[in-house]
Amino acid sequence: xDFEWSAEDRAFRARVRAFLxxxxxxxxxxxxxxxxxSREQTEFSLEFCPxxxxxxxxxxxxxxxxxxxxxxxxxxxxLGEEMWAAGEPRGxxxxxxxxxxxxxMRFGSPxxxxxxxxxxxxxxxxxxxGFSEPDAGSDLARLRTRAVRDGDDYVINGQKIWTSYAGxxxxxxxxxxxxxxxxxxxxxAIFLVDMxxxxxxxxxxxxxxxxxxxxxxxxxxxRVPASARLGEEGQAWSIIGYSLANERVGxxxxxxxxxxxxxxVQELRRRGQGDDAVIQLxxxxxxxxxxxxxxxxxxxxxxxxxxxxxxxxxxxxxxxVAEAEQSVTEFGMEFLNDAFTGDDHPVFLAHHERAxxxxxxxGATEIQLGLIARRWLGLxxxxx
Amino acid sequence: MxxxxxxxxxxxxxxxxxxxxxxxxxxxxxxxxxxxxxSASLDRMLEDNGFFECAREPTLGLVAAASLTYQLARVPxxxxxxxxxxxxxxxxxxxxxxxxxxxxxxxxxxxxxxTAKAVIRLDGDKIAVAQLEPGVVQEVSSLFxxxxxxxxxxxxxDWQTVDGDVHDARAVWSVATAAELAGCLKGGLDAVVxxxxxxxxxxxxxxxxxxxxxxxxQAATKAExxxxxxxxxxDRRTPADAAxxxxxxxxxxxxxxxxxxxxxxxxxxxLEHPLHRWxxxxxLLRAGLGxxxxxxxxxxxxxxxxx
Numbered sequence: 080x081d082f083e084w085s086a087e088d089r090a091f092r093a094r095v096r097a098f099l100x101x102x103x104x105x106x107x108x109x110x111x112x113x114x115x116x117s118r119e120q121t122e123f124s125l126e127f128c129p130x131x132x133x134x135x136x137x138x139x140x141x142x143x144x145x146x147x148x149x150x151x152x153x154x155x156x157x158l159g160e161e162m163w164a165a166g167e168p169r170g171x172x173x174x175x176x177x178x179x180x181x182x183x184m185r186f187g188s189p190x191x192x193x194x195x196x197x198x199x200x201x202x203x204x205x206x207x208x209g210f211s212e213p214d215a216g217s218d219l220a221r222l223r224t225r226a227v228r229d230g231d232d233y234v235i236n237g238q239k240i241w242t243s244y245a246g247x248x249x250x251x252x253x254x255x256x257x258x259x260x261x262x263x264x265x266x267x268a269i270f271l272v273d274m275x276x277x278x279x280x281x282x283x284x285x286x287x288x289x290x291x292x293x294x295x296x297x298x299x300x301x302r303v304p305a306s307a308r309l310g311e312e313g314q315a316w317s318i319i320g321y322s323l324a325n326e327r328v329g330x331x332x333x334x335x336x337x338x339x340x341x342x343x344v345q346e347l348r349r350r351g352q353g354d355d356a357v358i359q360l361x362x363x364x365x366x367x368x369x370x371x372x373x374x375x376x377x378x379x380x381x382x383x384x385x386x387x388x389x390x391x392x393x394x395x396x397x398x399x400v401a402e403a404e405q406s407v408t409e410f411g412m413e414f415l416n417d418a419f420t421g422d423d424h425p426v427f428l429a430h431h432e433r434a435x436x437x438x439x440x441x442g443a444t445e446i447q448l449g450l451i452a453r454r455w456l457g458l459x460x461x462x463x
Numbered sequence: 464m465x466x467x468x469x470x471x472x473x474x475x476x477x478x479x480x481x482x483x484x485x486x487x488x489x490x491x492x493x494x495x496x497x498x499x500x501x502s503a504s505l506d507r508m509l510e511d512n513g514f515f516e517c518a519r520e521p522t523l524g525l526v527a528a529a530s531l532t533y534q535l536a537r538v539p540x541x542x543x544x545x546x547x548x549x550x551x552x553x554x555x556x557x558x559x560x561x562x563x564x565x566x567x568x569x570x571x572x573x574x575x576x577x578t579a580k581a582v583i584r585l586d587g588d589k590i591a592v593a594q595l596e597p598g599v600v601q602e603v604s605s606l607f608x609x610x611x612x613x614x615x616x617x618x619x620x621d622w623q624t625v626d627g628d629v630h631d632a633r634a635v636w637s638v639a640t641a642a643e644l645a646g647c648l649k650g651g652l653d654a655v656v657x658x659x660x661x662x663x664x665x666x667x668x669x670x671x672x673x674x675x676x677x678x679x680x681q682a683a684t685k686a687e688x689x690x691x692x693x694x695x696x697x698d699r700r701t702p703a704d705a706a707x708x709x710x711x712x713x714x715x716x717x718x719x720x721x722x723x724x725x726x727x728x729x730x731x732x733x734l735e736h737p738l739h740r741w742x743x744x745x746x747l748l749r750a751g752l753g754x755x756x757x758x759x760x761x762x763x764x765x766x767x768x769x770x
Contacts, residue, residue, distance in 0.1 A: 363759030452676035461671030
């Protein structure tokens with residue numbers, strides 16, 4: 080066993096940090112204050128990602144055929160840590176790099192690949208993810224948005240909610256039902272929809288988690304060509320299974336939590352509170368939670384890097400990540416409460432607003448706990 | 464980064480797995496309802512095959528010793544392993560075993576002292592060792608699932624200083640304690656999972672109830688993180704990583720132990736079920752090297768003040 084980074088990994092991380100050092104402007108913390116979906120951060124990403132692409136750092140793990148570098152899983156992961164911890168200067172484009180691009184490479188038609196992958200590789204494509212609906216959140220298979228075949232087209236009607244990044248997105252990775260209402264998982268298809276198509280209305284939902292992050296998205300007689308369908312009718316569930324397995328652990332949130340905790344401790348030390356035994360204990364505990372999350376996440380990345388399938392290990396990691404984020408945000412609110420008033424600490428504010436999403440977005444903690452119970456501990460399936 | 468054992472470690476762990484699955488490692492009630500069941504035959508099997516010396520083997524190392532300690536903590540039978548396979552192997556390989564460790568107060572009761580042939584002291588600024596002559600140890604009764612004893616008042620021991628940095632030795636001992644505690648949590652968790660999978664109430668297994676599933680899943684998350692943090696600390700052998708692994712595991716263990724007993728119900732309150740073997744080792748180990756408060760503060764100090 081070996082828990083250290085290789086020299087190659089360390090060199091790669093140093094390269095990413097040097098790039099960020101050079102390219103992030105002095106007012107970057109203010110730009111990043113309102114989250115990856117905000118207008119400021121989205122506009123920044125459209126300047127930043129092309130530079131990242133030119134430096135070979137946008138999607139180094141993608142195959143060469145699609146402009147990538149065929150680099151190892153760990154480099155993709157180190158890149159994700161550094162970007163997220165810096166406040167995510169890629170804005171919403173991290174989704175393209177992590178799973179939308181790879182999913183299109185695997186399941187897209189040649190036409191879809193030619194149309195959508197090059198702009199992702201150039202760093203100029205903004206996508207949103209049309210999954211959740213008012214009556215279908217954790218129980219996603221209940222979604223009701225319908226896509227009805229009409230000659231060479233589909234006509235889509237329905238409503239999505241909590242749609243991240245929809246306000247500024249160029250395209251939507253949309254789940255819609257092509258089967259009848261009772262068709263469950265087997266009646267769902269994926270559509271790649273141009274957000275400028277007539278009949279799409281996006282309303283931003285005022286929220287606690289930054290600007291432009293969550294929306295209601297209405298589809299009224301939205302007509303798309305059949306060629307916009309990704310894969311076959313009914314194939315959506317297996318395709319998104321692949322997509323999520325590709326990026327199951329999700330955002331490396333413990334890295335930002337860990338660095339923000341570090342800044343909180345430095346601030347408390349500046350204020351002369353570094354010798355307070357309670358602060359030392361609570362900071363040590365929050366830091367330990369970050370490291371617990373980190374090592375469980377690394378374990379899944381390491382499995383993936385060896386080509387081993389990751390199952391409940393990803394759920395263990397996600398539960399630990401949620402705990403780590405919460406302990407850092409609680410620590411800050413308890414001992415640096417005044418830093419959450421006013422604009423002096425944009426990084427603390429930005430972290431807090433990102434942290435309260437953990438445990439809800441991309442698979443609630445309770446879903447993860449159920450998966451651990453059944454797939455890791457082998458407990459019987461229960462209905463209640 | 465590689466989370467899988469190397470070839471030698473894999474062979475070591477596979478032979479070890481055969482031994483921990485042998486009947487002598489398993490559950491049998493002690494004839495006098497004593498809280499522990501020392502397995503002399505498992506001890507001999509491990510000693511005769513050189514398992515306790517693994518920390519000195521370049522291709523096995525402290526990671527193997529931590530794994531050994533973890534795996535033995537998972538079984539109901541007791542063997543003195545943590546101190547022997549880490550401190551003794553690395554700092555005093557000629558010391559007779561079993562070994563007991565005095566961490567802080569030389570007059571406090573510590574595990575294994577009544578049966579130990581030697582003792583290692585980490586409470587000063589040097590690593591000190593002494594062999595134990597008959598009559599110097601007083602056995603004491605305790606709740607904890609170890610033979611407990613303390614040095615008799617006025618006992619004269621021939622303390623010898625051994626080479627090595629006491630801070631390094633304390634880090635190694637923290638790793639061993641973290642690994643043993645993580646193994647106790649895992650052993651207890653496995654027993655409780657088996658129980659709630661079999662025990663039926665309201666027409667279905669207890670383990671089908673979500674209230675139980677979720678808390679056991681949280682316990683499993685902590686136990687798994689504890690395991691990997693202990694192995695990483697063994698690999699790195701730094702005071703910061705050791706304090707992190709031990710502090711995290713000790714803090715997590717309080718709630719995990721409570722939940723394990725909760726879900727074992729009345730059965731877990733008896734000496735007829737082995738759950739207490741794991742939880743009453745864990746309750747002692749939770750206080751090891753100052754307990755979670757001291758170890759998490761030590762982690763703070765190493766991380767933020769270079770102390």
